[in-house]
Amino acid sequence: MKAESVFIDGSWRKSSNGQTLDMVAPSTGEKIGVIARGTAEDINAAVAAARKAFEGVWGQMPAVERGRLLSKLGQAILDHEDELTDLEALDTGKPLKLARGDIKAAARYFEYYGGAADKLHGETIPFLSGYQVMILREPRGVTGHIIPWNYPAQMFGRALGAALAGGNATVMKPAEEACLSVIRLTELAADVGFPEGAINIVPGVGEEAGAALSAHPDLDLISFTGSPEVGTIIQKTAADNHVPCVLELGGKSPQIVFPDADQEKAIESIVGALVQNTGQTCSAGTRVLIERSIYDDFMNALTKRFKQLQAGPHDLDLNCGPVISKAQQERVLGFLERAEKDGIEVAAQGKIHEKAPEGGYYVPPTLYRVVPRDHELAKEEVFGPVLSAIPFDDEADAIRLANSTDYGLIAGIWTNSGARQMRLAKGVRVGQVYINGYGAGGGIELPFGGFKKSGHGREKGFEALKEFTVTKTVVINHG
Ligand code: ADP
Numbered sequence: 001m002k003a004e005s006v007f008i009d010g011s012w013r014k015s016s017n018g019q020t021l022d023m024v025a026p027s028t029g030e031k032i033g034v035i036a037r038g039t040a041e042d043i044n045a046a047v048a049a050a051r052k053a054f055e056g057v058w059g060q061m062p063a064v065e066r067g068r069l070l071s072k073l074g075q076a077i078l079d080h081e082d083e084l085t086d087l088e089a090l091d092t093g094k095p096l097k098l099a100r101g102d103i104k105a106a107a108r109y110f111e112y113y114g115g116a117a118d119k120l121h122g123e124t125i126p127f128l129s130g131y132q133v134m135i136l137r138e139p140r141g142v143t144g145h146i147i148p149w150n151y152p153a154q155m156f157g158r159a160l161g162a163a164l165a166g167g168n169a170t171v172m173k174p175a176e177e178a179c180l181s182v183i184r185l186t187e188l189a190a191d192v193g194f195p196e197g198a199i200n201i202v203p204g205v206g207e208e209a210g211a212a213l214s215a216h217p218d219l220d221l222i223s224f225t226g227s228p229e230v231g232t233i234i235q236k237t238a239a240d241n242h243v244p245c246v247l248e249l250g251g252k253s254p255q256i257v258f259p260d261a262d263q264e265k266a267i268e269s270i271v272g273a274l275v276q277n278t279g280q281t282c283s284a285g286t287r288v289l290i291e292r293s294i295y296d297d298f299m300n301a302l303t304k305r306f307k308q309l310q311a312g313p314h315d316l317d318l319n320c321g322p323v324i325s326k327a328q329q330e331r332v333l334g335f336l337e338r339a340e341k342d343g344i345e346v347a348a349q350g351k352i353h354e355k356a357p358e359g360g361y362y363v364p365p366t367l368y369r370v371v372p373r374d375h376e377l378a379k380e381e382v383f384g385p386v387l388s389a390i391p392f393d394d395e396a397d398a399i400r401l402a403n404s405t406d407y408g409l410i411a412g413i414w415t416n417s418g419a420r421q422m423r424l425a426k427g428v429r430v431g432q433v434y435i436n437g438y439g440a441g442g443g444i445e446l447p448f449g450g451f452k453k454s455g456h457g458r459e460k461g462f463e464a465l466k467e468f469t470v471t472k473t474v475v476i477n478h479g
Helices: 040-055 063-079 081-092 096-119 152-165 180-192 206-214 228-240 263-279 292-306 326-341 395-402 418-427 461-467
Strands: 006-008 011-013 020-025 030-036 123-125 131-139 142-146 169-173 199-201 221-225 245-248 253-257 285-291 346-349 366-368 386-392 410-414 432-435 469-477
Touching: 006 040, 006 180, 020 081, 030 180, 040 142, 040 169, 040 199, 040 206, 063 081, 063 096, 063 152, 063 180, 081 096, 081 152, 081 180, 096 152, 096 180, 096 461, 142 152, 142 206, 152 169, 152 180, 152 221, 152 461, 169 206, 180 199, 206 221, 206 228, 221 228, 228 245, 253 263, 253 395, 263 285, 263 292, 263 386, 263 410, 285 292, 285 395, 292 346, 292 366, 292 386, 326 386, 386 395, 395 418, 410 418, 418 432, 461 469
Parallel strands: 142 169, 142 221, 169 199, 221 245, 253 285, 253 410, 285 386, 366 386, 410 432
Antiparallel strands: 006 011, 006 199, 020 030, 123 131, 131 469, 346 366
8 A cells, every 4th residue: 555655646655755644543552654735836736737637638528427427436436445444443443343434434435426427417597588597506716625533534525525516626635634645546546547636645743744735825625624623724724725625624513302211222322332443433413402300211211321332452353442642641631631530420430441452542432421511521522422410490491402513513302392402403403414323423424514613614515525625607699
């Protein structure tokens, strides 16, 4: 694998200054390889290659053929499922079962967008007599994509699937903490025959290659998934060149439980949506809001389930893996320490498996019993397996509480009353609402994105194709 290289204009090469970064397995803390430390010069070359591709072979390719290439890549990913699963689990520390799901999802993005490429079309508009108006839907041009470390393979599929289906030429900067699967997926993309320059990948440090990409004047759009802080920097930087941004940032997503819900089903789903990827999912359900009348009963059952959770190395395939890095481990443990100082009661804590290597970055899954509404555990994204329980009085209070953070990504609503389901779905200010279920990160077909500090723009589904393309109005005076 060409892990130590950047991929520009169809060829693998060393970064412009030859530097590399060490990659570490979160399960053990041990070095597993190196990646290229891409530079601003590499980003310049990648954007130029993308521009050339957009104005050349790739830009001229009929949609049906673009779609075929995407579908072929989807199949190639499935053909390499075992290898990619192992790589993703090793690189991110996520349990094997989850890594396998991620690889299947990456394939599914290319299948979905492969099928969609030739079904994205314009419109006509009735206008004055003697006129014909057409709305063409065109690619943006060159799109930049900065992705995080939590779901590298899925993010590759999500960003590039939609951007390429829309006819854009792309430059991606994957995350320095984990991107080995992205490099392998790029090799597969080259093997199935994407033309030179359609896909360019420059791994490296955020403040270097990432900053150079977001500041590049020759981009037509940038999509970013990551922290709100970096999202703000990227948006400000892109604004200097009037480059539009699609931002998918954090969340503090609520699971809202009413007394008439199927409690057993709710508990299983709430726990699953928290521990998925060790809580390192922007759409993780990290607040459980429970109606006061059932609070104690529900919490007792949730506590019992929570105590069974285990964290351990990816190959033991437990509920949680390690978190991604030492820094992230310290950040999550910092939340736990401050909560202890603030006297917030721990309701239950999962275990760290006895076979978890000493050097790995483990944190125990933790459930807090009653988190005050203004505490950081009720407001801020931890990005670890930490669940805050909070009681509410009635429906209006539940909506107020659900909307009381700076975020607005997704929400789960647990009730069997149809009217209440609908009122809540309309009342919460989030991009996705699940009723009697919860799909943290799931659903390739489902438009996804935030309100407020969770970002703006929509990815996934057909909406992403619209974001990554643009309309042009053509008015014909035919007399
Ligand atoms: P997290 O906090 O989850 O690590 P970040 O927002 O820091 O997420 O990182 C997400 C992506 O943004 C990574 O690819 C990272 O390299 C990149 N990045 C970080 N800082 C910057 C920056 N100043 N400009 C552009 N990209 C950045």
